Amino acid sequence: MEKEIIELLINKDFLGLEKFIDLFGTDIVKCIRSILNHTDERTYHKEVENEVFYRIWQKISTYSEEKSSLKTWSLTITRNICLDKKRLIIRQQKMIPMEQLPESILEENYFEKEDFLDLLHHLTQEDQLIFLKYYYYQDTPNEIAEELNIDVSQVYNHLSRGRKKLKQLLI
Template sequence: MDKDKQIIHLMAAQDFSGLEFLIDEYSSNLYKTVYSILSYPEERAYVEDGMNEILYEIWQKITRYDETKSSFQTWMLMIARNRSIDWKRKLVRERTVTDENVTIPTDSELLEKENFLALVDHLSDIDQEIFLYYYFYQFSAKEIAEMLAVSVEIIFNRLSRGRKTLRELEEKKDGKL
């Protein structure tokens, strides 16, 4: 029996050794996922609590895992990603101070729309990449600029133009244009 099946079997049987194996095998990947989304210093305090909640959610939902839909690791990382994005949204709503050099997504409804990925498909390849990094994976503009070897200003300009393009597409689709 491979390690994933063994972990699933033990956890489904409510055997805590399965949870221990999961932590040994996957905690670093789960941690990296949470840490990359809760990327601002004031959000870092939630990472540890978040990890505990994610592990508990995996424990609770283990019987719902379907190997025909995704790998075990992907399934767990999606739980971690979704939970982290929920916390990020909550923290952004609670934030009262905004810095004009930091864009706190006022257009977060773009992420919440079911057709976000379909809309992003209308952007150029580089803009798609920037949008996915920024809105989907929650990287900062500085991190994206470093990855793409461009300036932060270019990232903000492309995000601004992309949001405008997507807004126009949405308005056109809704019959407002």
């Protein structure tokens, strides 16, 4: 079934896109909703969903069956688009998440929002997501752990590791 979908998509046949959406659409929507989960982000769900399907339509020729399954490849694209959108939303709201860092020795207004987001690019995508949820959206570690399906101690580890890495970059 997947091979047929891939072949149709490569040949730019809309039937392939329809079959792809039937097979993976629910997983993609769940992924979008789990990352863009705050009230002010819900308005972007359809936009991101359309962007995901369009990007898959464009990039299907880069898919390699040896590297990952079609589902994993698609959900990776979805996650990346969602994280990009989340960063854009934060930039538009002109918030400064760094001011909430409890271990910060920096003055509150030292960083502009853009500087903070540039610093986040040095973290892994998972660390970026956890940082945004904790410092920007003020989610508790328990909420983050439940949402990402990881242990609470892992959330604390990601936050600690991220703070250390950002401090090293600033020194």
